[in-house]
Amino acid sequence: MDEKKKKKFREFEKKKLPISRKMTVQTLINLVVITIGSFLFAIGVNTFMIGGGLAEGGVIGLSIIMYYAFGYSPALTNFLINMLLLAVGFKFLSKRAMIYTLFTVPMNSLMIWLTETWIFKTDQIIINMVFGGLLIGLGIGLIFRVGSTTAGTTILARIANKYLDVNVSYALLFFDLIVITIGLTVMDLERILLTVIALYIATKVMDFIIEGMNPKKAVTIISKRPEVLAKLITVDIERGVTILKGKGYYTQENKEVLYVVINKNQLSRLKRLIKNNDEEAFVIVHDVNDVLGNFLI
Template identity: 45%
Template sequence: MKKYIVDIVLIIIGSFIFSAGINYFAIPHELGEGGVTGITMDLYYLFQWSPGVTNLILNAILLVIGYKLLDKWVTYYTIISIACTSFFLHVTEGMGAALGETILGTIFAGVFIGVGVGLILRTGGTTGGSAILARLTNKYFGWSISYSLLLFDSLVVFGSYFIIGAEKVMYTIVSLYIATKIIDYIIEGLNSRKAVTIISQYADQIATQVNEKMNRGVTIFSARGNYTKEAKEVLYIVINKQELLGLKKLVHKIDDEAFVVIHDARDVFGKGFTFPSTQEASKAN
């Protein structure tokens, strides 16, 4: 229950940040946006229709179409997200003002929208609209969520050319790219760690020191050198980035000829790190 409450709080926060990105930065600089939000912004530019109201109506239609193809918790979280986003879009409407430089508005719009959408997607929900389509393509075709969003959003953005013009479309593409990178980082990179492979003739000593001094587990693989034909033990360790320097010093002190390979681990969960998302946990139960 605590996990669900945390997820809902994150959805509310993400919805507010996303809405702030639209009303404080995107609309004052007459930028476009992808998906349903982009359509609501175009309708606002043309007819002054409230983005919050049109966002709610259009997303509700898409949700009715796609809810049977989404997992139960994705659907619940998406309903909460759509309601919160529509509410915050309506409440913050007209509060933003254009900055001195359009590029500043573009950058901040991308950052705010990326953080907001990323937090929502991180919980297992969606912001509705193209995010529903992105979730479906991720589920059935294995497409990256962030780049699926970029594809669907780009179709809407290019259609906005006839409303906001070529220059603002180009600024919008920059904003979308920034948002996409941030979404990708939040979904896959918040739990980034370093995976370290060590080949040393003093493998047991290194493993013992890592266990005792760093309180980290070590996996030992048996291997054989192709050139020397000698049997070797290979250590595999996953650590926080902050622990990397300490591990390097530890290994160098024991064996300054050890062969060490450091890998980026995009997402790590489990004992000692983090745990699966609510969606995954609910499936496990």
């Protein structure tokens, strides 16, 4: 995507809608994504998890436990508990996240209510486990992707991420496991263990949606031919290169270190380019979870 197209796309995202001066195209897209995420989440919960007699983590997990124990509607209890927990979220989360969450919580409960009868029962409970985890992870991942939360333990997970620098997905898994342990009061151990596996699947899917939809690799190159490699990377790979000044401790020689961030599918091509032009080059490849700025597609 060239600079003109990127500029037009950014202008399109910021375009105001006729129905509201504060509503932009990007905001509308985010609300649609949240709606889709809530729908997928609800199918995962009702169709597969409850359909298979499994539990869940977080507030919806507590709602499912109360459904098994007392017959309360998961949609209603999920809504009420989350609305209480939003008070905590307003204190610790950004204004943008909480505004989206105020839309997400009712939408989640609405979708859970609409899909309450969409039950899928099978003798192969592993199907419920796998697809339940997949859809829940996909739904929550989409919701997180646009900066919202599903309240409940997701608020606690974001607080942990903000103040303790803990990965959101794994913080959420920790809190969810606490809820699942409570599920032992109404479920047998086998279904609890299957729920744990479903949660792990959901965590990995969520992690991919949040951080891995556009995977990047950061490459550090120490070469005797830095100018040649920098030019080839710029021309052939079409990526910007940063040249850092370095010094070898043992040799005390000054060196130029190349640093470049590329798409994952360009890594093999970059390795070949380096090998063909400097077989003695020292190359370090790093995983990159997120890239900000307009310097990389």
